[in-house]
Amino acid sequence: MIRVLVADDHPVVREGLITMLELEDDIEVVARAADGEEAVMMARREHPDITLLDVQMPVLDGIEALRRIRADDPEARVIVLTTYRNEDYIFPSLRAGARGYLLKDSSREELAGAIRAVAAGESLLDPEMVDAARDDAGLTAREFEVLRLMADGHNNAQIATALFVSENTVKTHVSNIFAKLDCRDRAAAVLQAWKRHLI
Amino acid sequence: MIRVLVADDHPVVREGLITMLELEDDIEVVARAADGEEAVMMARREHPDITLLDVQMPVLDGIEALRRIRADDPEARVIVLTTYRNEDYIFPSLRAGARGYLLKDSSREELAGAIRAVAAGESLLDPEMVDAARDDAGLTAREFEVLRLMADGHNNAQIATALFVSENTVKTHVSNIFAKLDCRDRAAAVLQAWKRHLI
DNA sequence: TCCGCCATCACCCGTTGGGGTGATCTTCTT
């Protein structure tokens, strides 16, 4: 029997997860939590085999809760759940010790499969998330730096100063970014980049 | 007995909603749908008292599904659900005939209460959503139009043409937008607006 | 070894953007 702790601040999602997991013969939900702090407490008390952790939670967010749970018990196996196709959380989650990373619109099969896989010692990333993380739009590392500075409202001269290059170089990068993102101006490029989670 | 149709593309959320609603003595889930088209079909077949509709769904989004359901049956009572505190959907939803607008992190009590209220003929908006709808950053209706066109990559001349005003007028609006969003260029303004769900 | 990608820079060009100031007209509120 795989003992699972479910932590999610949305009652609907929490109940949905529990309902789906209870349908599995080899999975048992032993505790639930509605915020990060509660999740840390319940993990400490119940020592579940698997903790399902929502990234976005009040009081203490998922990543920080994950860190504390792993600090309490370095053997703890945590699967991070997210609603958003936002890969920003992947690397922080993995660095904090997550063994799985799933989207909330996973099916019951995927969810149960992930729990069994992680309980068995494997690590599991949602394929869609891995794809998302790979959507770099063909931008180079340098172009990403320029893009981020653009998004912060810096003009070409400021970007040049920040990166210790000439303004001409920056303009070249900016033009290349436009071409790759299929935009004609920085406003569209920055928004595009944000929507595609590039920044 | 209030007969309810639940439409949500996320299996977890769908099951969560159904589980929570089945706990209520006076509510019965008579059908479920995983996308907008299915929702329209099920509504046509079952004629539920209340339809719970997720805004973000594949094939046919919630708003469009809502329009078709109401076209089939102008008496249909639909409650729109959303994960995001994005007020953009409020007005389109209401215009399309929604009788309720709730966030997915509503509690069982709020959800059941909303269903009973709408079934009884009232309309119900999530108070938090109403607050969110008020974060307009002090922008006027005209400034919103300009902002949206800016975000689509249009320049001042194009915006002027689209709104049937002079370019000078557009420039004035753009300057006012910058002041209100505390930005110095369109790239930052557009990103800012996106982050704050203004567009 | 050679080709391609990347980062760097230069120069030219016309267009656009953003700031400032001031004015008129309508509408709504007080």
Add this chain to the structure above:
DNA sequence: AAGAAGATCACCCCAACGGGTGATGGCGGA
């Protein structure tokens, strides 16, 4: 009736932007 707020437009100005073309090293894969 007075005042505030919004929408409209004009004129000036200079800096910034975006496009095009071309060139030079460096580095890595074929």
